[in-house]
Amino acid sequence: MDFRFSPEQEAFRGEVRAFIKDEWPPKPGDQSFTRKLAKKGWLTMSWPKEYGGQAASHIQQLVYNEEMAYYQAPGQSMGTDRVGPTIILFGTDEQKKEFLPRIANDELHWCQGFSEPGSGSDLASLQTRAVRDGDNYVINGQKIWTSGAQLADYMILLARTDPDAPKHRGISYFLLDMKSPGVSVRPLVQMTGQAGFNEVFFEDVRIPASAIVGEVNRGWYVSTATLDFERSGIGRVIGGLRTYEAMLQYAKQAPSPSPKYRRLFDVPSLRHALADVGLSFSVGRLLSYRVAWMQSQNLVPNYEASMAKTLGTELHQRLARIAINALGLQGQLREGDFVPLHGEAANFYLSTVSLTIAAGTSEINRNIIATRGLGLPRG
Numbered sequence: 335m336d337f338r339f340s341p342e343q344e345a346f347r348g349e350v351r352a353f354i355k356d357e358w359p360p361k362p363g364d365q366s367f368t369r370k371l372a373k374k375g376w377l378t379m380s381w382p383k384e385y386g387g388q389a390a391s392h393i394q395q396l397v398y399n400e401e402m403a404y405y406q407a408p409g410q411s412m413g414t415d416r417v418g419p420t421i422i423l424f425g426t427d428e429q430k431k432e433f434l435p436r437i438a439n440d441e442l443h444w445c446q447g448f449s450e451p452g453s454g455s456d457l458a459s460l461q462t463r464a465v466r467d468g469d470n471y472v473i474n475g476q477k478i479w480t481s482g483a484q485l486a487d488y489m490i491l492l493a494r495t496d497p498d499a500p501k502h503r504g505i506s507y508f509l510l511d512m513k514s515p516g517v518s519v520r521p522l523v524q525m526t527g528q529a530g531f532n533e534v535f536f537e538d539v540r541i542p543a544s545a546i547v548g549e550v551n552r553g554w555y556v557s558t559a560t561l562d563f564e565r566s567g568i569g570r571v572i573g574g575l576r577t578y579e580a581m582l583q584y585a586k587q588a589p590s591p592s593p594k595y596r597r598l599f600d601v602p603s604l605r606h607a608l609a610d611v612g613l614s615f616s617v618g619r620l621l622s623y624r625v626a627w628m629q630s631q632n633l634v635p636n637y638e639a640s641m642a643k644t645l646g647t648e649l650h651q652r653l654a655r656i657a658i659n660a661l662g663l664q665g666q667l668r669e670g671d672f673v674p675l676h677g678e679a680a681n682f683y684l685s686t687v688s689l690t691i692a693a694g695t696s697e698i699n700r701n702i703i704a705t706r707g708l709g710l711p712r713g
Contacts (some may be wrong), residue, residue, distance in 0.1 A: 337623045343397050350376075350401045358407040368408055372440040377414045385422055385430065386438035396568060396626035400619075403569035403574060412444040412482070413437040413487070416563040417490055424548040424556050429509065433488075445486035447477040447510065447534060448557065454479075455695050457492075458501045458554060462536065464508065471495070471508070473516075473539040479692070483519045485531035485630035486512050490560065491541075496551050507553030509545045511630035517541075526684045562639055564693045568626070571618035571646035574653055577682050578615060580675055581657050582608055588674070591662065598660060607656045611649065618645045640699035647689035648696060654683040 339347070353374075360367050371377045380395040381387025402409025414667070418437045421429055436442045453460040462475025473493055489510040496504030510517070516539035521529035548556040585599040585608065595601050600609075621642040625635040657679040658665045668677035690696045704710040 337620065337627070339393070339397065344392060347392060347397045350398055351405075354401060354405045356547070358405060362467070366440070366677045368411060368440050371409065372438065374547050377411065377440060378418065378438045381418065381422065381434075381438070385418075385434045392626045392629040399568050400572055400622075401630065403567075403572040406573060406576065410569075411437075411440065412446065412568070413440075413442055416446075416560050417444050417488075417568065419563050420490070420556060420560045421422050422546060423559060424507075426544070428544065429547065433509070442487045443482065443485050445480050445483040445489045445512070445532075445534075446560075447480055447483075447489045447491040449479045450476060451478050455466075455698050457557075458505065460492055460494060460505065462491075462493045463497070464495045464506060464541070467540075469543055470540045471506075471543060471545075473510070473541060474534040475536050477534040477536075478531075479522075480519075480532045480534050481530055481692070483512070483534050484521050484529070488512060489534070490547075492553055492557055495553075498549060500690045502547060502554045504551050505553040505557075507547045507556040508541055508652075509547060510539070510541055514539050514541070524684075525687070526681065541576070560633075561694060562636060568619070568642075570643050570689075570693075571622050571649065572614065572648040573646075574682070574686075575615055577657075577678060578608075578611060578653055580678065581653070581660075582612075584675055585660065601660075604656070604660050611653050611656065614645065614649045614652075618649060619644060621645060638689075640694070640702040643693060644696050644699045644703070645688075647686075647692075650682075650689055654679070654686045658683045661664035 357364075357365055358372060368377065375388050378385075378387040378473070379390040379398065380392060381389075383389050399409060403494040414437060420436055421433055425433070433442070434540040448457055448460075450460050450462060454652060462473065462477065463469040464473050469689060471493075474495065477491075480489070489512055491508040491510045492505055493508060494504050495506040498504070512519075516537040518535045518537070520535070522531045522533060524528050524531065547553070585604060586597060588598040590596060590598050590601055592601065599605055621638070625638050625642055628635045657675075661674045661679055664672070664674050664677045668680045670677075705712055
């Protein structure tokens with residue numbers, strides 16, 4: 335593996351960085367940031383040219399994703415980083431013609447209808463039913479923790495089409511229009527005060543049979559590809575790096591609450607914890623580079639993506655705990671003139687709780703690492 339970037343790739347990094355500094359966050363009245371990315375062709379740069387992409391290398395895509403994640407800018411959407419690639423791999427010609435241009439132009443918002451109240455980590459036990467009725471399927475059931483469902487135009491939906499088959503083999507993968515009669519969405523307010531997640535209910539929702547991606551009853555295997563796309567991004571590691579840098583800078587300037595030390599950074603336990611987190615960010619970056627390198631060699635990262643995802647999300651939680659404990663009672667405040675780090679520590683602490691659940695829990699990803707990476711037997 336060679337993780338050095340070419341001069342052309344570093345020049346592209348500079349171009350992306352300059353664009354972010356000019357355009358993010360967008361000024362009032364500006365066109366949306368992602369729409370501008372779509373016009374530049376960056377949203378789908380690694381897609382094949384026949385589907386609206388630039389056939390860019392995986393390493394160029396990595397450079398782009400790394401810069402977007404570092405500056406916490408929305409460089410990808412669910413449509414471009416997992417739905418579109420899944421349709422490219424498994425979709426029909428009609429599905430590709432209908433959806434890929436609209437995804438590439440940032441015209442559709444998507445949500446992911448996988449988890450259910452009783453089927454989270456054991457996703458294959460899902461109970462939402464899809465019953466064939468002529469040229470349609472009738473959907474009944476419920477999904478939960480559906481990110482962005484209240485804003486979505488379409489959902490990628492897993493539903494059971496054969497209740498008598500073994501649980502992994504009776505599931506189909508659908509593209510659902512969220513405006514279909516019988517679909518209702520209920521936002522879930524999180525501890526951050528935001529409502530990013532939702533419950534979605536289906537009551538006799540009719541979907542055309544042509545909306546199935548891949549084969550009937552083989553949707554589980556399509557969904558694993560979608561999940562691999564979701565877990566393999568460098569953003570799950572680098573997305574917290576600026577928060578780490580801000581905490582490090584604050585600790586070097588803020589006075590210590592203990593008379594024994596002049597600066598907060600002089601407290602050995604905090605200094606060592608921050609050093610350990612810094613090393614972990616470097617490890618996580620290399621794990622993410624490895625995923626991109628494997629893709630560039632036409633290899634399929636599976637447990638490797640789970641390694642990067644698990645380290646990145648747990649690293650964010652570890653950093654959040656260090657920050658909130660080091661800042662004391664003030665660190666729990668989220669707004670005000672005298673709040674450390676402009677309230678970022680409190681927001682970061684609350685928002686990182688869900689990271690080790692979304693896109694597969696740490697326990698599920700560790701099972702993938704153990705069985706597929708280390709060859710250990712299933713317990």
